[in-house]
Amino acid sequence: MRWLGLAALLAAVPAAAQLSSSEQRMKTTVDAEQGRTLGLLERMVNQNSGSQNPAGVEKVAAMVRAELEPLGFRVRWIPLPQTGRAGHLTATHSGKRGTKRLLLIGHLDTVFEPDSPFQRWVREGDKGFGPGASDNKGGVAVMIASLRAMHAAGTLKPANVTVFLTGDEEDPGSPQRVARADLIAAGKEADAALDFEGLAQEGGRDMGSVARRSVNDWTLTIRARGAHSSGVFSAGSGFGANYELARIIDAFRREVAEPSLTFNVGLIAGGTKAQLDAGGIRAEATGKTNIIAADAVARGDLRALSQEQIDRAKAKMKAIVAQSLGGVTEARIEFEDGYPPMAPSAGNRALLDRLNVVNRDLGLSLMAPLDPLKRGAGDISFVAADVDGLVGLGPSSTGDHTPAERVDIPSMWRQATRAAILMSRLSRERR
Structure with missing residues (x-):
């Protein structure tokens, strides 16, 4: 697979590039469905899904299933009692043959177990507080919003997309070879992996993540x-x-x-x-x-x-x-x-280049690569040896993993629009 460099890609786009009609429809849909998306996020946050609460993780998975099946996804629950954890949800959408296959990665669990005093969603203006409000229920909500936007615009129908949501990202089950076998297999089948964990920012600017340390x-x-x-x-x-x-x-x-x-x-x-x-x-x-x-x-x-x-x-x-x-x-x-590590490969940087073309077409600032020292480990690293990847398509936030975790709500709409357009463009390309 060959990717054009950022300079070549930007040069190929008119200086005053416009969104296509389907891309404008995606943007409009994300904005029109803000209430629906926030309602889903509130329901997920209010259901405890600590990594060691298998029943709670499965209840959040059921909420996600209800969103994905109407979009044409074939949803499967992978139980993993042998690892001491709930399991994983995977959903597959089959589209046009011979086009790029996308793998979307997130997780259903949080670090907050049932005995945590931090259990409920609270909204204060443009901020939403709650366990997993960003990490990673906010990211899951952004993922679903982007897929709904693609569905409304007709770009999901021809797309080959697999959603993989682990139930133990914050506290992986053991043995690891069992806990991550299905995710690794999904990575081997994909042409690009997009991780919906949180958007990194520096100095108020959105950043792209092309690497994660082990x-x-x-x-x-x-x-x-x-x-x-x-x-x-x-x-x-x-x-x-x-x-x-x-x-x-x-x-x-x-x-x-x-x-x-x-x-x-x-x-x-x-x-x-x-x-x-x-x-x-x-x-x-x-x-x-x-x-x-x-x-x-x-x-x-x-x-x-x-x-x-x-x-x-x-x-x-x-x-x-x-x-x-x-x-x-x-x-x-x-x-x-x-x-494992996700090294900053040329293929990963090329995916960020593609996202930056989307940014330019949306009138947003280009995203520079984030220093990997400023990002923790994550599930995308298990597929990094097999497929190019990009991290940080979820919302921006502060206080993750603490009772001060809060999601920046406006960033959800920006991220869902970016993701929908990027996935639509990638999914049209030949493998």
Whole structure:
């Protein structure tokens, strides 16, 4: 697949480019259906769908099914009880043969579980507060609004579109190979992937996202000889587990860093005894000031822009752990699979170029690529190795993942119009 560069694309469009009649119809439909779209968003927000609330996730999926089936989508629920999560909703619209196949990605779950005090939609002017108001129920509402606009304009009928909404994006089920197998398979069948998570902004300007970093967790475990503290630093007693842990973590900071790579230390414990709970989110330690620490543990994450960068970082971290202060009996680091990276490929940048042609035709400012350090990991990364992708077609917001989460309502109409026109144009192209 070859994409034209932005300069060539813009040069091919008249300076005063106008929307086609069908594109103008899409814009008009998005605006006319604002009340309907906000009503859907309110209903979804008011239904709790924390990642660990399978019944709630399925109820939100039912709301989405009711929107997609009348548009001609064949909707399927993929239950995944073996992963400890609800499952995924996928919907397929078959159009003209031989044209590009689009994959639209979002998620049904939120970080707010049923015991959270943050449960209801509240509107204050142009802002809407609520769990998932933006992440990602706002994005799902934008996706549906754009598809309804395409349907009204007649551009959905010939389009080949697959919608894939995961039920565990915020807290993925395990094993990961099962939890993401269907999404990966959908990516292999697509020609372009569009992610409806939130729109990034800088200085009040909308930004395009062509990359997302990975996230992998790591656990560091140290075992050392426990002894009376009077012998610390000696050949017989050594330095203990806490000094070894401090050496390793500080060496990570000094020796592993490179551009676009970060590694956080989120949890530390050390003492005569130190251990993590089964979920790895709590630690318990006991000890005294006059006893050399025998146990130490730490957990953190690693975020990178490419698999090559991940491999380099892991190799450096393992080498640092393999060095040792005196008295250490065991030091090991273990890595857990997480979200893979979405590298900033030429194909991804070309999709942003196509979106910028839409922006120009709508009279909107062009969108520069967002620094991937300013965006977290997401589900589109699981298909990034197989298909070109673009992130951030959902609404803009603030306070995501906190009780202050609020969606910028006017951005929903801008985003739905952009998406509808972009998808209509892409779906007409030959594969």
